[in-house]
Amino acid sequence: MARRNRKNGHEGNRMMCWGVSLSALVAALAMVYLSLYNTCESIGRQIKKMEHEQAELHKRVVNEERNWATARSIRNMERLMESHGIAMSWPAEQNIIRLRAEEPDEPARYAYQGGLTRRD
Secondary structure, eight states, X not given: OXXXXXXXXXXXXXXXXXXXXXXXXXXXXXXXXXXXXXXXXHXXXXXXXXXXXXXXXXXXXXXXXXXXXXHTSHHHHHHHHHHTTOOOOOOOGGGOOOOOOOOOSSOOOTTXXXXXXXXX
C-alpha cells in the first residue's frame, strides 16, 4: 500500500470551509440586524406620527369644549333668543320644583329571589 503524500493533502481546504461558513453567518446576522433596525425605525416613525395626531385631536377637543361652553352660556342663550325673536323669561321661584335624591335604606337586590329557582 502506498504512503499518503501530505503535500497534496486537504488541510488547507478545512480553513477555507470554516472561513466561508463564518462569513455566511456574519452576513446572516448583519441582515437580521438591519431588518430589526429598519422595523424599529418604521415603528418609531409611526409612534411619532400618532403622537402628533393625538396632540392635534386633543387641541381640537379642548377647542370644541370651549366653544360648547361658550355656546351654552346664559348670556349667549339670551342673545340667541333675542336674535330669533323668542320672548322667554326665567321662571318665577314658586314655579321651580327642586328634587332631592334620597339615600335608599338598603341596597337594591336585583334578580335576587332568596335561593335557587327552577328554570324551564
